[in-house]
Amino acid sequence: MLQVAYIREHKEDVIARLAKRNIDASQMIDDVLALDEDRRALQTQLDNTLAESNSLSKEIGNLFKSGKAAEANVLKEKTSQLKEDSKGLSEALNEKADALNELLYKIPNVPNTIVPSGNTDEDNEEVYREGDIPKLHSDALPHWELAKKYDIIDFELGNKITGAGFPVYKGKGARLQRALIAYFLDKNTEAGYTEVQLPHLVNEASGFGTGQLPDKEGQMYHVTGDNLYLIPTAEVPATNLFRNDLLSESDLPKAITGYTPCFRREAGSYGAHVRGLNRLHQFDKVEILRIEHPNRSYDALTEMVEHVKGILKELKLPYRILRLCGGDLGFTSALTYDFEVFSTAQDRWLEISSVSNFENFQANRLKLRFKNSDGKTELCHTLNGSSLALPRVLAGILENYQTEDGIQIPEVLIPYTGFEKI
């Protein structure tokens, strides 16, 4: 969430930049500032009341010690009024503070100045393109047909044991999936990311920390018996690793990578867009995450983008990079680059990675801070990205690497798969 102090000092700029998301935030911002003013006024009143009551208590203690019980009892009566006052004040204060927080939770991050304005994915700005789109033979198939033909992914079996959106990978399909995970993790650790294995269920506090709660509750699977949530992305447990941390400047940057399955309830649309691997309730993803000094976070974003580019280049998949427009930008992000692989057989682009700088938006809610060189406490910047999301990479490989007599395995993956062709 945004910092109130920042809103106070940059009110017009905040409103102007939020307009890129096609929202008029002026009313919300005014409300925030009004609530904050009320909150501070109540805080001052409460503090004064408590201060008075504290000093009376001290006096009472001293009177009792010197045997002046009668005088002490007189003072005691005085404190009861103060007690009632402070009770009322603190209730009023909590109410204001809750209202303020609730409102702040609803305001998305302020987009970076280079974010293009716009409404839909049509308005995203293509900033880079690389790789040749292969010319496939005339009866080339989409990946869901290939999956059936070579018996490597079984969607029906998944329906039987769980439901739609939970595929079963089989034989060389399962092995290819495992190869990709290992390959991605190796690339990430080579680039300096520390590998972690994370829990796949998180508690409520973690859901709040990264902003899935309270608003996007319906997007996660909820284990009601224990009040835990299945993670929608490794971002949730990985970022919460640092919740409530106060780092020293020399601890920065932190760079971690982890593989997890991801669970998402969202229903999605229909037809080809959700066909096969395009949209699933459970899928695998390798994530990269950084905690950075505010001065360095945009350099870090560039490094992350370059890193993902390197992987796609090695896999020899045709891809493009989009700078997301305000309307398409995630709630917590200040700047996001999406990577899309071209699926030749489907004749469309498939999103396979999303790399974002959240600046201090997540860190504020997480209370993730560091001591700067002046000894002052400052919020860190957080960034994360997929490196990479498995299903669509798999779809892209199956479709783009198909030949009349089987599916070729990209060269860099052969050491991981142990076979060259499906």
Add this chain to the structure above:
RNA sequence: GGAGAAAUGGCAGAGUGGUCGAAUGCGGCAGUCUUGAAAACUGUUGAGGGUCACACCUCCGGGGGUUCGAAUCCCUCUUUCUCCGCCA
């Protein structure tokens, strides 16, 4: 799952109703000494709110309660440890 014990500052660890935001040690930072370093010595060193700055307020695992007053007493939740049971 059952029985018991515990949770205090970056770490270790004292503190059982007012003099406690909290002894002491380690660590960190600054200084003295030194060609430099180490050692030794001196000083300093939690977070949040609030203020122009002070004052002041809150925080001793989380939440609630008793009391004029709570790190300290009570309730509750969570976590950790020990023992028993079960188990990949």
